[in-house]
Every structure is written in C-alpha cells, then in structure tokens.
Amino acid sequence: MFSTRCIESTIRIMASTIFLLALTPLSADDKHGHANQLPNMFSSTNAHGKDATYSTAGFIDLNNPFFKNLGSNGRSCASCHIPSQGWAITPQGVQAIFDKTAGLDPIFRLVDGANSPTADVSTVEKRREAYSMLLNKGNIRVGIGIPADAEFILVEADDPMALQTRMNFHCSVDPCQPLILSF
Numbered sequence: 001m002f003s004t005r006c007i008e009s010t011i012r013i014m015a016s017t018i019f020l021l022a023l024t025p026l027s028a029d030d031k032h033g034h035a036n037q038l039p040n041m042f043s044s045t046n047a048h049g050k051d052a053t054y055s056t057a058g059f060i061d062l063n064n065p066f067f068k069n070l071g072s073n074g075r076s077c078a079s080c081h082i083p084s085q086g087w088a089i090t091p092q093g094v095q096a097i098f099d100k101t102a103g104l105d106p107i108f109r110l111v112d113g114a115n116s117p118t119a120d121v122s123t124v125e126k127r128r129e130a131y132s133m134l135l136n137k138g139n140i141r142v143g144i145g146i147p148a149d150a151e152f153i154l155v156e157a158d159d160p161m162a163l164q165t166r167m168n169f170h171c172s173v174d175p176c177q178p179l180i181l182s183f
Contacts, residue, residue: 036062044086051086074106080140091138098135103127108134112141 038060043052053060066077085093089107097105102124108131110117119130133139146154 038062038083042083044084046086046090053083053087073109073111075109079105079107089138091136094138095135098128098131103131115141 038053040055040058040060041052042060043050060083066081068076070076080089081087082089082093094107097107101108103121104127107113108121108127110119110121110130113134114121114130115133116130120126121130128135133141146152
C-alpha cells in the first residue's frame with residue numbers, strides 16, 4: 001500500500017509535468033513570432049454586433065510601424081486605434097484604461113488627451129476631470145495653426161478653456177472611426 005505522502009508527491013509531479021507540457025506550444029509559438037501576431041479575422045464586439053479584421057498577410061504583425069512608439073510620449077497609432085475596440089477608441093474602453101492605470105497610460109497626455117494642456121493632473125480625481133472629454137466622449141483635442149493663406153478667419157469661438165487665438169484653432173477629433181490602412 002502507498003503512503004499518503006507518496007501519493008501526494010506523485011500527484012505534484014504529475015501536475016507539474018502536465019503544466020510544463022501545456023506551456024511547450026506557447027514557447028514554440030513565441031520562438032516563431034506568433035506571440036507578436038493577431039490572427040486573421042481577429043474580432044471584437046461593438047454596439048452593432050461583432051467586427052473582424054482581415055489581412056492579406058494572413059495575420060496582423062504587432063511589430064509593424066503601427067504599433068511602434070511615435071516619439072517620446074509612449075504612444076503608437078494603436079494607443080487610439082485599439083484592436084480590441086474595432087481599431088478605434090470608445091468611451092467605455094478609455095474608462096477601463098483609466099481605471100486600470102489611474103490615468104497614467106500614454107493615451108492620457110496633456111498635449112492632446114486633456115481638455116486643456118495646462119490642466120492639473122496631480123491626483124487621480126484631477127486627472128479624471130482633466131481628461132473628461134476623452135473619458136466621456138472618446139475625443140482627442142488637436143491644436144491646428146490657421147494657415148496664413150487660409151480662405152477663412154476665426155472671428156469668434158466659444159472656448160471655456162481659453163485655448164483659441166486668432167492664429168491657433170483647437171478642435172476635438174473623434175478617433176472612434178475605424179482605421180483602414182496597410183503598412
């Protein structure tokens with residue numbers, strides 16, 4: 001007859017072996033770069049049902065320029081065009097990112113993610129206020145210089161943040177539109 005200790009030891013060894021065998025395909029996939037890919041027909045759920053992404057390459061390469069940092073702020077195109085959100089951002093998705101990171105994810109930057117580039121972001125609650133347009137509407141603020149040869153002039157603006165000047169126009173951009181491009 002086997003002792004309880006012997007049976008427990010055998011069970012632990014068997015469980016460890018099964019666990020290691022289960023990990024083997026994952027490490028093999030990683031060596032071949034599959035860990036850095038999304039499968040063809042990668043899908044996400046939205047208010048209208050499901051969408052899927054098809055690539056003529058047969059997969060989406062997460063190492064291509066779309067996923068690389070654009071500069072020193074930690075953002076890539078995928079910061080706003082999120083694969084799991086149909087290559088867009090949604091207020092619900094942004095809120096989840098905020099809650100997970102306390103508003104410190106690269107999508108939350110004063111330069112354009114905040115209501116004002118001078119907003120106070122010293123605490124979580126102040127960040128929630130500063131990024132309210134992004135959190136509630138999914139909007140990114142963009143400052144655009146008015147060209148000298150523009151066929152219009154800025155006469156008046158209703159601007160509670162006092163960002164407008166006759167030479168600089170700020171507007172919100174809705175990155176909720178899906179992005180279709182190829183690298």
